[in-house]
Amino acid sequence: MSKAQNILVVGGGVAGLAVAIGLHNKGIKVEVVERDRDWxxxxxxxxxQANFIRALNQLGVGQAAVEAGYPFRGARFMNQAGExxxxxxxxxxxxxxxxxxxxxxPALHEVLTREVRRLGIxxxxxxxxxxxxxxxxxxxxTFTDGTSGSYDLVIGCDGNYSAVRKVLWPEATPKFTGQGVWRYNVPKPVDLEWSxxxxxxxxxxxxxxxxxxPLTATEMYIFAVIEEPGNPRFAPETLADEMRARLVGYGGILGDSAKRITDPALVVYRPLEACIMPDPWYKGRVVLIGDAAHSATPHLGQGAAMAVEDAVVLAEELADKDIDRALRSFMDRRFERARLVGTSSIRLGEWEMHPETAGDPVELTDTIRKKLAEPV
Ligand SMILES: Cc1cc2nc3c(=O)[nH]c(=O)nc-3n(C[C@H](O)[C@H](O)[C@H](O)COP(=O)(O)OP(=O)(O)OC[C@H]3O[C@@H](n4cnc5c(N)ncnc54)[C@H](O)[C@@H]3O)c2cc1C
Known part of the structure; x- marks a missing residue:
């Protein structure tokens, strides 16, 4: 059994680019295929949060991400009136x-693609x-452009609707959780320093x-996570009206900013569909990371962080050990942490939909934040 020397990454999103950088930095040959021609x-x-920045820093791009984003003080919970x-x-x-x-x-994508290009991956x-x-x-x-290749390992980083996962685990498909998320960018109040x-x-x-x-000194984005019975589809031209309707009754900065949701083309709506794979996330010489292995809901804001942590740990293990031992060791370091984030995120959504059975979301969020601040 030998160490991996030649790896294919399927998917050039957060996980794929991060693992490509991590592997390259460990001296392992890696190439990426990305389905979207326009990327x-x-x-x-x-x-x-902290664990995302730490993981990106281990790849050498933590500072670049901080410069591309907007640091803020942490999370606040408000009542409906904005207190x-x-x-x-x-x-x-x-x-x-x-x-x-x-x-x-786009700023995160730019940080990762710039580094991938700089390294010549x-x-x-x-x-x-x-x-x-x-x-x-x-x-x-065999690739869709008619070429072919042979690799020591294939890493499926092709997201929530992973085609790699479908080949190996056809029964594993993302399931609608009952909620959808609405997003829209608006101007940021000058003195806002919290999410x-x-x-x-x-x-x-x-x-x-x-x-x-907050996203930049002048911009922030509004999100609304709402129960959407029956998983409805919305006509594109209605999206701004639909999103504003879901924000009626909120006060404070949110109530003021919601009035600026006017362009339906700039509303991003996604039904929440999650798929948390059991251990192991590999079969033979093919392994899944990122959303392909554990897509959750956005309640803890951890999807990108879990993807980058997976990448860092997998690159470390593959650099140190032969492939079989590296994959097992990767699972031992990653499974419980990603499962905890995934199941807790889904639980927070269930509490929102069924308040009669709910625990304390502030306490659960705080517990997970502290857990995730610990090194992987
Ligand atoms: C609108 C939105 C907002 C979000 N907000 C947050 C947030 O605030 N905080 C957070 O932590 N997470 C957030 N997430 C989740 C986060 O984006 C994901 O968890 C993270 O991007 C996972 O990275 P990934 O590389 O696994 O998947 P992705 O980033 O989805 O990347 C998958 C890549 O694979 C490519 N691909 C797909 N199929 C194939 C194929 N067959 N062959 C080749 N390439 C393929 C895709 O084009 C894409 O480039 C958000 C997600 C969405 C959709």
Whole structure:
């Protein structure tokens, strides 16, 4: 049994780019195929915390991410009127870098793609696998551009609707959790230094919670996580009206900012569909990481962090050990942590939909934040 020397990464998103950087930095040859020819990401923002910054820093791009985003003080819980109920400040610094950060998806993508290009890691756009065959000591892959290759390991980083997962675990599909998430970017009040989450029962008849997160000195994004019975589909031209309707009854900054949700083309709506794979996330010489292995709901703002942590740990293990031992060791370090985040995120959503059975969301969020601040 030998160490991996030649790896294919399927999917050039957060997990794929992070693992490609991590493997390259460990001296392992890696190439990426990305299905989207334009390599586009949504224009909305993501909220990240200490563990994301620490993991990116281990890849050498922590500082670049901080410069591309907007550090803020932590999370606050508000009542429906916009009065502060609780403050959960982030750690003052992680490896000298701020612990809570908002950044736009395009800014994060730019940080990762710039580093991939700087390192000279090959990325083929508009290409994916057509089929692959695990030969025991290698995986033979045929690509959609008519080429083929042979690799010691294939890493499926192709997101929530992973085609790699479908080949190996056809029965594992993301399931609708009962909620959808609405997102929209708006101007940020000059003195806002927190990401705020409003808890309460708005008067609009929609059941859920909403808030916002700073992205730059002048911009923030509003999110609303709402119960959407029956998993409805919305006509694109109605999205701004639909989102505003879900924010009726909120006061404070949220109520004011919701009035700016006017362009339906800039609303990003996603039904929440989760798929948490059991241990192990690998079969033979193919392994899943990121959303392909454990997509959850956004309640803890941890999807991107889990993807980058997976990448860092997998690269470390593959650099140190032969492939079988590395994959087992990777699972031992990753499974419980990702499962905890995934199941806790889904539980928070269930509490929102069934308040009669709910525990304390502030306490659960705080417990997980503290857990995740510990090194992997
Ligand atoms: C609108 C939105 C907002 C979010 N906000 C947050 C947030 O605030 N905080 C947070 O932590 N997380 C957030 N998330 C979740 C976070 O984006 C994901 O958890 C994270 O991107 C997972 O990374 P990934 O690389 O596994 O998947 P992705 O980032 O989805 O990347 C998958 C990549 O694979 C490519 N691909 C797909 N299929 C194939 C194929 N067959 N062959 C080749 N390539 C393929 C895709 O084009 C894509 O580039 C958000 C997600 C969405 C959609």
């Amino acid at each position: 586009k990401v949504y224009h909305v923002g993501i909220i990240v 502060v109920l609780a403050e959960l400040p982030g750690d003052p610094a992680v490896d000298g870098l701020p612990s809570d950060l908002g950044l736009t998806r 090959p990325v083929r756009l508009g290409v994916t696998f057509e089929c692959f065959e695990d030969k025991g000591d290698r995986v033979d892959v 705020d989450i409003y808890i309460g029962e708005p008067h609009s008849g929609f059941n859920g919670k909403a808030g916002y997160c």
